[in-house]
Amino acid sequence: MRVTVIDYKAGNLTSVLKALRHLGAEAEVTDSDLSLVETAERIVLPGVGHFAATARLNATGLTPTIRAAIASGVPFLGICVGMQWLYAGSSEAPSQPGLAHFTEQCTHFSSSQEKVPHVGWNSLEVQPQSRLLAGVELGEYVYFTHSYKAPVTADTASVTHYIEPFASAVERGNVMGVQFHPEKSGATGLKILNNFLHWEGTTC
């Protein structure tokens, strides 16, 4: 399985690559080579850091290439900021549009007594129809580190509670995103990445 991992200079890709390779994938990195996106069997958009960094996807011409790959049915997984990029945008960088595959906006956690960022292991309420999260049982935990989050909608694949319920995973056809870090979430995270690598189904 050839997986193209998009590098948009928003942090460290080592852990994501390591996890994909551990699962037997042939993972390649690109920061501008459109042909690696055009020929990918799977696309992963990782990301730790600021939503504004996704501007680089437009500057390098990757955005329309990724959009075309998604339309042709290539399974796509966004991680953390990579998931948020699938939405219309984020209040973290209001002038920077996302892909708008999902039409909602990502927002900062409401102010409360709780700490922001949300850092640590939290649980998932998995929607039964999710393929990405197949086999993830109630009470399994995954690792989060983020201050912005996506709203719960019909496309939400799992809900997590911190301050308020938010979409910890999103999934519609071949387009998937996770707010948590599957590459840092032990056996549960590897199971989710493995589901992605073996995803077969219809496009959206």
Added chain:
Amino acid sequence: MLTKRIIACLDVRDGRVVKGIQFVDLIDAGDPATQAARHAREGADEIVLLDITATHEGRATLLDTVRRTARELFVPFCVGGGIRTANDAAQVFDAGADKVSVNSAALSDPTLIDAIGRSFGAQAVVVAIDARRDPQAADPVRDAQVYVRGGRKLTGRRVVEWAREAESRGAGEILLTSMNSDGMRTGFDCELTAAVSESVGIPVIASGGAGTVAHFVDVFAHGKADAALAASIFHFGVSSARSLKEELAKSGVSVRLPC
């Protein structure tokens, strides 16, 4: 529900574990990669590798150690010790760490925090603070002092203020070690931990002083800690991070179980 983290800490010198969690029933292999993997398997929520190598030659060994340790580790992995520049941090990230912990170098040049955070994100920067209460001060907790060099050298900064500055510069977490409690096994300094935790919006990891499971219960309940470092679980009368967490769960602490 967000759970409290139990973080396994390994002190490493010249590529070997010199002090770390030791188990009753297992021979200490001394190999950081082996031990880190074991802790992850046995329920640790995160691994911290603290390099105490003093020599320049040791740096290359550290990167090799980080690389080998990270290879099969799929929980968050933080590396501290000897990170003086953003370039040092970059090399450690490249070798497979998810976070770096900075201490004395950040005190000498606080902009190091900004620089690492800018390149790798706030979630990747842990600021470690070695704290000692000031018994002469009117308020020994609020006036607790920051020390470096293993608690031998006073920096002239107050702990709470330094934690706030670290946060404002882009630190993602604070690792707070009480030098008064460290090694005493009389419990964490819950008052100091709470004072720091309530002053910042980022998670605080408590360290120093644990001797029983009840001490962990206390630091989560009264110390407002978000995570606690387990430096020597053997001394707490449990055999693994998992057993520690099972005991914590019985006391009503929310932890990642099963793990």
